[in-house]
Amino acid sequence: MAAHLSSGRVNLTALREAGRRELRQFLDKCAGSKAIVWDEYLTGPFGLIAQYSLLKEHEVEKMVTLKPGRLPQADVKNVIFFVRPKLELMDIITDNVLREDRGRSPQRDFHILFVPRRSLLCEQWLKEQGVLGSFIHREQYSLDLIPVDGDLLSMESESAFKHVANMMIRMKREFPGSQNSIFPVFDTLLLLDRNVDLLTPLATQLTYEGLIDEIYGIQNTYVKLPPEKFAPKKQGEGGKDLPTEPKKLQLNSAEELYAEIRDKNFNAVGSVLSKKAKIISAAFEERHHAKTVGEIKQFVSQLPHMQAARSSLANHTSIAELIKDITTSEDFFDNLTVEQEFMSGIDTDKANNYIEDCIAQKHPLIKILRLVCLQSVCNSGLKQKVLDHYKREILQTYGYEHILTLNNLEKAGLLKLQTSGRNNYPTIRKTLRLWMDDVNEQNPNDISYVYSGYAPLSVRLAQLLARPGWRSIEEVLKMLPGPHFEERQQLPTGLQKKRQHGENRVTLVFFLGGVTYAEIAALRFLSQMEDGGTEYVIATTKLINGTSWIKSLMEKLEPAPF
């Protein structure tokens, strides 16, 4: 079950095991039968650490979602709340506790598990409501970094786009001497704040996994897809209705085919799938050639694997078809064309016709925002006239309350005035070779294949750090936002990794503020470059795409529920 976690250079199963151990310890502390009341947001990340079977082993008999009102009757000795430290959730818990029938027997004990950490604020809030004393065990479960795959860790933290460098530095300081001795395994630690590269998440990702995320959204390695293409085509089942429930699939490197195609440019996926189809067909044909008992036995023993491969192929063929419907649409093409114009530096200084047309046709606001922000970033900010023009059109079409949204984007540096009077982007683009005209999507030789021409700035920086080092791009670094520093930490000799001759260095790249699947693909590409010299493990506060990222920056414009 943890195959995908041990596939990388660094064995992340240990991290998950530590997580499970901590969970078991807490559950055992609340002895007896238990019911868990879940903060819905946590069920996904927890699913990456432990399954229900583990909980059952520790007497978890019932699981419910956190919501106001009376808790369900369940005859358990303990009720444990698994929640994030948020005030609004404390209100719900208070409601649950106050409505508990004290006359019932046996009485149930309450406990809280704060994820990822306790909060003085929340506990005081509970005290204010008079319920703090109702809880026997109040603990924290440090679900900080969740191993998502063999080379990928995520915090899945909502407050992603804040300055979390501090936290990271603190973690780094605490590590010598702590249980999770992960860090001495890495030769280099690279902290990349999202602010340094605001461009990349705005562009539409063009890798297979990137497109799945852009179109359908991947949550904790799961994706929900429209079911029509996944209906089983069984004979003799005529007249059966098509399934209405979305098809849920898990996507990680444990699935061989997925591991092969996930990081490829989407245009290169088709040929892999058709090759695979031929191989699988041929494999199934082998049954006709098996003559001896030995050969038949061998064929049969391989059947499960072949069937899994065939089912995997069927799923991904369907997904690829779904994606192709979108990528071959006129709108996708027009949108991509404008994106690429901006990224290659064309016409970034005037109001764009396509954007205006989209506003006029009232396309989804997020799409508009992605494009205008992209233009702004590729122009080091927009001129007053252009900015005012866009703002006006947006406010008139989508509503004046979006002044707040636009203000948030401005604060984040995504949509702003060009203050310095000059555009630095062309220099940055040329020096770091961010736009590559001769991109090869089938057999890439450069990371720019992930956006069919644009090399993610963040990954380019990582690439140059390894070789030849940032000294060579000092001038350009000064143009990028934020302070830069290199911190060299001398590890105590006992912890220093003994590297074998010819072995690659291992670098942990920690993206503060989110990372896209395309950037992950680009780093994996660098890892397997023959003369690369470095392998990468990626950690982040959250996995993002342009849409989810902008959404998190947008004002919540519905009134608070009261």
Add this chain to the structure above:
Amino acid sequence: MSRARADEEEYWHSSKFRAFTFDDEDDELSQLKESKRAVNSLRDIVDDDDDDDDLERVSWSGEPVGRRNRLPSFQSLSNALSDTGVKNYAPELRRPKAEYKDYSSDWSPKDTVKRMQRGKVCSLERFRSLQDKLVLLDEAVAGHDGNVITAVLIFLKRTLRREILFRELEVRQVALCHLIHFLKETGEQKLLLDLLRFLDRTEEVALSQYREHLNIQDVEKRREFLKGCIGLPFSAEDTSHIQDHYTLLERQIIIEANDRHLETAGQSEIFRKYPRKASILNMPLVTTLFYSCFYHYTEAEGTFSSPTNLKKTFKIPDKQYVLTALAARAKLRAWDDVDALLTTKNWLGYTKKKAPIGFHRVVEILQRNNAPVQVLQEYVRLVEDVETRLNLATKYKCHDVVIETYRDLKDRIQLTAYKCKVERGSAEEQNINSILNNTQIRWKN
């Protein structure tokens, strides 16, 4: 540590206490029950706010705690954090003795912060001087733990004069961020605004106040509120937008009242034929314009609900206006109105068709509203770009336009090929034939 105190600790941690169960089995469950009972009994003494004031509560170190007052929440929040808190009255029986060993009042700011980072509640009262408090704050910031920083800020908020606190935070960005976030979370709008004003972040003040309008459901109240927002220190551009927002809502209220009246009276044809699906209140400007072009197209500029009035008041650009009006009239299948929109008279009195949005867009909108081919054809003909024109004409079966275009392009092959797309024996077929037979034309192929 005094002897007495050491004895107290012994008492709490001794096995004597732990073994006090009613059950014979010394299992985990009954131990849990027992500790719970102990906790509950202590709770009765400690947490009861209705108790009389005589009961003095003391912490382990003998310091008096618990300023019981009915001040707003942030006060008591900081109280709790500055006193030793509930925890010490409900000890976890299995906690190692060592943790209580060095409970002294001599911790440096650095040590205090470290303890707080580990989740131990500490008394901050001993930091009395401004100097001490600032050192404590700086240590908290250096420790990078948001919880601790916030806790210290709560303490400072209670124990420092506002101006001093603001002044000190002005030069401590991280702490400032945390306080602002905290005030937003707990909804302390007034203090937040004061702080922002002090920092001269006046635009943020304005936006922060403006944001409140989203919580006002009643339309009249919201209108009043927006009116009040107009004078706030927004940037110049934003001021005009806020002004527009207010004016728009004001108009919408009038239109809504009027139209609801018309609807119920049942006299107006347009409202009978196309009953409204939603109210116009709080809709964006362009949506309002569409509505106006739909239901009030012919009204004179003087009325609040006329499209031309909206255009003038909000300075809607021609492009946007034509586009919206076009969409509305097309939906009503009012092709004459569409025609009039796109016709301009020049100074000689000649009319000419002009579209500030490109005729291919006009065609798109008309087609979406199922315009008849004759109407569609007229505008396809006006599409400037030849390739687009051909594409659209072929797509929407505007045969005449296709034929004309191929003729103008002198493309015999395509024209001949197109014959199969038209009906046998139709006027179009005859047309094609007559053109093909026209000897005057110098075909290019």
